[in-house]
Amino acid sequence: MQPKSSFTWKSIRNIFDQIHLYAGLISGLVVIAVCLSGTIYVYNTEIREFMDSELYFVEEGGQRMSADELKKSLESVNDANVVGVMWNEEANRTVQFTLKKKDEEGRGNTYFVNPYSGELVGNTADRTATAEFMGYMFSLHRWLLLDRIEEPILESMGNRDLGRFINGVATLLFLLGVITGIVIWVPNKVKSWKQGLKIKWSANWKRVNHDLHNTLAFYSLIFLFIMAATGPFWSYTWYREGWQKTWDIYQEPSPRAGNAEGPGRGPKPEKVDSEVPLPIVSLDEVFAKTNAELPYVGNIRVSLPSKASDPVGVSKYRTGFFARAGADQLTLSSSDLSVTEANLFSDLPFRQQIGRSVKSLHVGDIFGQFSKFLWFVACLIATSLPITGTLIWWNKRKKKPGKKKPVARKVAEMA
Structure with a gap:
């Protein structure tokens, strides 16, 4: 007769198993799309700089012009005011000036400028193929590309809001899957933790798939939790305000x-004297x-x-x-x-540093290139988890009719 505590834990674990399973099955396709695009978007800056290197890099040639000289030249040529500057001190880099005309709406256009010659090498209004591709990746990650559909899908909300909502639901389910996965894995593997931290490559593909799901998830656990916990910040106002209040x-x-x-x-706002x-x-x-x-x-x-x-x-x-x-x-x-x-x-204070770092925590640049690489690997693993998890579930479904095999083995041994 099994101890009562063992039976209780078995029942609890079964509940968590079911929550983990259905959270993964329901959110699987969305998680794959969001995580795959997120894996690529981790290196958004690096991809843009590599593919459109002429916008970001220049050959060193003599002495760099001063920022004031560049500003004066740009304003006279474009008949607009410089409203923002991104100044890079690296010798082989362009610098960026944002210009806006007097009555222009929006934020204006950002120009990439050669600091040695003052030459304009490009601007954000001219969309390159790389910019278009990364724009699609961002749209897929945030709104599941629904913002690209012109006709409204629902009357009650816009397509972008719909994509944001679905994304948020899937992310919360993924977070639930991470938490339940911890509960399932730790008590089950604590006695044989060494086996739980490696993949048995010599086994059949079903065992390898099972090990890939469990072991890779364990190694990336903390990163998956951070990504999932910060994701809904951009989906729901209540979550964003909750995050801000939690971290003061x-x-x-x-x-x-x-x-x-x-x-x-x-x-009414006071009128601004445009003559000043x-x-x-x-x-x-x-x-x-x-x-x-x-x-x-x-x-x-x-x-x-x-x-x-x-x-x-x-x-x-x-x-x-x-x-x-x-x-x-x-x-x-x-x-x-x-x-x-x-x-x-x-x-x-430390808690406010965490709160204000929500974007860096989500995209992985909390510690520069070092953490970005860790987030890239973790996001790649997250993309695979719905696939390996679904295969585990499917293999167990196919196994169910064959539960009598152990009994047959016992009869054979007795004979």
């Missing part, structure tokens, strides 16, 4: 300005100030004021193989470039 980074949304008075409507000239800001002085305040090697992104009262926004990102994610941000007065606010990532 939530801020109440500011009330939207309305056109009339009433409940939930704010005052924008402040003249020296980019070279901004870079000098930033490097003095943040003395480490990194790329600098600058947002220039769009009206006279706006400050200059600066973000600096570390570079290198083990570069930690998380930009340091400075707010500079547009009149004298004095620091009015400094938000350093290292000064944040």
Whole structure:
């Protein structure tokens, strides 16, 4: 007679087995699409730079022009204002300037500029084949390509919202599968943990498939959990707010300005005097100030004021193989470039660092190229899990009629 505790655990494990199975079967196809596109998109930047290298790399030739010289040249040629700069200090790299015309809607266009000659080598408005392909990968990962369908599928929501919703459901089911997989694996393998951490390649394909599912999932467990736990952040408002409140980074949304008075409507925004000239800001002085305040090697992104009262926004990102994610941000007065606010990532409490790193945790660049490679491998494994898991289930289904074999073996031994 089996002990009661053993029977209880067996029953509990069976429940978790069923949850694990059906969570995987229901979400399988979506998980494959999302994880495959995510595997590719981990190296989005590297793929773009390799395939469209002429936009990102230049030959070193003499002395680089100053940022202010490049800015002046671009504004005169394009009859537009520079509103943003991504400045790369590496000698063989282009620099990026975002220009926007006076009454232009949107964020403007970003131009790739040769810092030695001032030549425009391309801009984001000209979509390359690589940009189109990576755009499809991003669309598949976020909205399952439903945003590419012009006709609405449902009357109650747009195609993009529908894709986001389905993606979120599948990701939550995948997260449930990861959690139940831990519960199933650990007690079952703790006594024979060595066998549970290797693949028996000499066995038949069914055993190899079983080992691939269990062993690879175990090795990538922490990465799979992080990817699945951060994924719904972009699918559901309630999840995003829950994440922000959990890690103490939530801020109440500011009330939207309305056109009339009433409940939930704010005052009308003040009109901006378009005749007030924008402040003249020296980019070279901004870079000098930033490097003095943040003395480490990194790329600098600058947002220039769009009206006279706006400050200059600066973000600096570390570079290198083990570069930690998380930009340091400075707010500079547009009149004298004095620091009015400094938000350093290292000064944040640890829980807020986690909360603000949700994107880096999801895509894997939390520690530069080192962690990106780990996420790439883990995402590749995640793509395979629905396939190997479905094969395990299918093989067990085919086995069910043959349960009498052990009895026959016992009779033979007794004879």
